[in-house]
Amino acid sequence: MAWLAAPEYRLARELFLRLLALVYCCGFLAAARQFRALLGSRGMLPIPRFLARVPFRRAPSLFHWHYSDRLYAAVARTGLLLSAALLAGAADLLPLGAAMALWALLWALYLSIVNTGQTWYAFGWESLLLEAGALAVFLGNDRVAPPLLVLWLLRWLLFRVEFGAGLIKWRGDACWRKLTCLYHHHETQPMPGPLSWFFHHLPRPLHKAEAAANHVVQLAVPFALFLPQPIASDAALLMIATQLWLIASGNFAWLNWLTVALALAVLDTGTLRRVLPIGPDPHYPGQPVWYRVLVAAYALLVLARSWQPARNLVSPRQQMNRSWDRLHLVNSYGAFGSVNRTRYEIVLEGTRDVHGTDGWQEYEFPGKPGELRRLPRQFAPYHLRLDWLMWFAAISPSYARPWFLPLLARLLVNDPDTLRLLRRNPFPDAPPALVRARLYRYRFTDGPELRATGAWWHRDHVRDHQPPVGLAALRRHAPPDPTARPAGRDSTRHPTRHPGEDR
Template sequence: MSWGWFTDPDYWASRLAFQRMLAAIYVIAFVVAANQFRALLGTHGLLPIPAYLRRTPFRRAPSLFHFHYSDRFFAMLAWGGAAVSAALVFGVCDSAPVWVSMLVWALPWVLYQSIVNVGQIWYSFGWESLLLEAGFLAIFLGPAGMAPPVPLLWLLLWLLFRLEFGAGMIKMRGDRCWRDLTCLYYHHETQPMPGPLSWYFHHLPKPLHKIEVLASHGTQLIVPFALFAPQPAASAAAAIMIVTQGWLVISGNFSWLNVLTITLAVSALDSHWLRFPVPALAEPPLWYRIVVLAVTALVLALSYRPARNLISRSQLMNYSFDRLHLVNTYGAFGSITKIRHEVVIEATDEPELTPDTVWREYEFKGKPGDPRRRPPQIAPYHLRLDWLMWFASLSSRYSDAWLQPLAEKLLAADRPTLKLLRHDPFDGRRPTFLRARLFRYRFTTPRERRETGAWWVREPLGPALRTGRLGADGTAVAVE
């Protein structure tokens, strides 16, 4: 049997670029985990991992933390994952044997899998599963001294196809504004985390908004099929996806979703697009070929339900059919929020509440707060609390488990929690009373922007959390 079909040196450079970019995203993901876990998931966090492990068996959430958990162990695991991933960015496995490359690439996948599976609502985003699925395939791509295996290159295309086509289908089945091309009349203003240029995108002429939506539909519903066409069509399709994802990068903050999509698209570019000299490449050993074929068969078998989901009228969005996130469904913004609400948390250090009480606002790092503050660039970094605060403004069902504990942490001036914020108005001191209010936010008009210097206009709508103070047992006691 001839194995000439098994590898393709034309994708040597794109495989190398894909690996470097994926490793860099791993670094970001682990640094995010290390910086935020104590307040969100630590032993004394908002949703403690130890409590989750006591009620969740290993088979439902495979994780190293089932064998041992402490905040120190979590920190070691997260920073260790960042270190291994950084080494991969700099090519630590480029000249290693195949089995060494596989073991090293398996490390960040296992470590991040362990975090995601105990991360609860803080790790419920689609890009977590996307990183794990791409990371699993990366284990078997081989080192730089060997040509990339064709079956794995096809699996990367299959992942990119499901990502883009799934996002397109969820839009067509979702909000009517996607079909009448008007969703971007609202989206740049109401997206979870606007960026520095979102105000300008929002004020583009409406015909351009319709062109944006039309281009999105073309990229997600038509272009993905060209990924499986002969070259240069496949590379052209990937290039179109890279351009459209770059557009999303500059128009909003979506963690590493867009950067990871670009990374997947890079793997589809052949040597005509990435002109790097290809070195002499070794032949892959027989055992490796068998492993790659076995992994390919496994992924194809697990693809049945995600593929069926793509054509289902009740399409699921961002869902994992297996506990290891090996093959998943993707999609975003099937429905569009047309009015922006924000939960604003305020507190006072006055001993008694009066009609003249002065309330001071907690400022978050990414989400809108002070109307005069320009929306910052956060992505590809991910502010988990800020994102969940956006969901909390949509419905209390997203925040029932953690918003009240967050209020208690702020009343207690909990240091790990305060580190998640941009500004603590009490400089580490305990406030006496705290409340949360719901506000209606909208971007200023160009005229309002010139006259006031503000990026937002806001008006209060009502309470989101009753005014409370810290009781003797450390829980918040409502006073109104």
């Protein structure tokens, strides 16, 4: 069974697991800091309501046995501590079985969060983290050589991520085939970063070169992952380069970082020796029989569950970012099958006067465009969930209906959990009497405009998204009194995809 061991991938395993642990840290940190306003008992989409409608078999989660905000916080903080320990190398200090159990616990904790996260967690990178995290359980630690079967499964995952994204673009918006999508993408993407203004103003021939390179890397290069070394490593390096380009150009949570981690798992020590002074591969003792059995069994399970994702890839009706099982073990991926030509933003405002004559003041978000002179910030791999969903709300008001009015209701009572998700509350002393939402068309300024005004953005008012409304009209959407006895559970819809998710 020596062929199952691949000691030449020891550094690849280490790089992958450390970066995966870092991504887990970001996921659990975001959960710990944001859940009360989004999903808590007094949140916009409360988990207790969701659990009342959706049974365990449809959304496995430990919260089906018991839910409280205190337990959710404990789960998120425990996950954060465990992922930090794994990032520091704790798994290599433990026996093989204990290290596997640690990774499995981390996966189970995050699965419990994702499966009750509803709209706030309906992103492809959540499934990607869970699928990669499940594979990490079987990668072992320094006490055994990396298992070849799991390394190949990581390549299969990386192939689906890249090839799925390439196919959804080619089959989707015609601007990808015309190589013109990047005329608009850097400006209209969900949450631009600090360099997005500069990427947007690159010469159009370079934008076409970007799009063409994207097609090559996502549609042709993935097949090279299954070729002998060093071809497979060279393919992975090309993918890493394109992912770093995407990281520099915008905020896509941990999608790009996790793709980089998967690509790092392809690099053998022969490739790494080109740039690093690496000694010979160590001699590992034989893998325990029970470990080989578990690895082989899980590989067979993944192959069996790969039928639907593989069929989806070749289907002309390809679906993107879909989970084919409730455990998110084997999924379908894709990104930006269509690209918006115009950027719309919802701006929330409040006033102290019930007649609206006292002037309207804007709420500011940490990540989404708002104040015109503020350069977009870099947040990825951290994920600002409310900022992202505000982008979807501007695209599809009906999609945002379950949580948008509850958001306004919480602004009308200065809900502290909700205000912690914002950058600036213009009413720190007392809540506003009225709030409203206005829809604007945003665009990047050009060079002369930036120099003349200091503004990175220009905006034009389109219409009122939500007319002025007070707390009395939104009373049923307001957070319940925390001192009151909990009411009976009611139902909440559990959407699995965002409208415009192929954007």
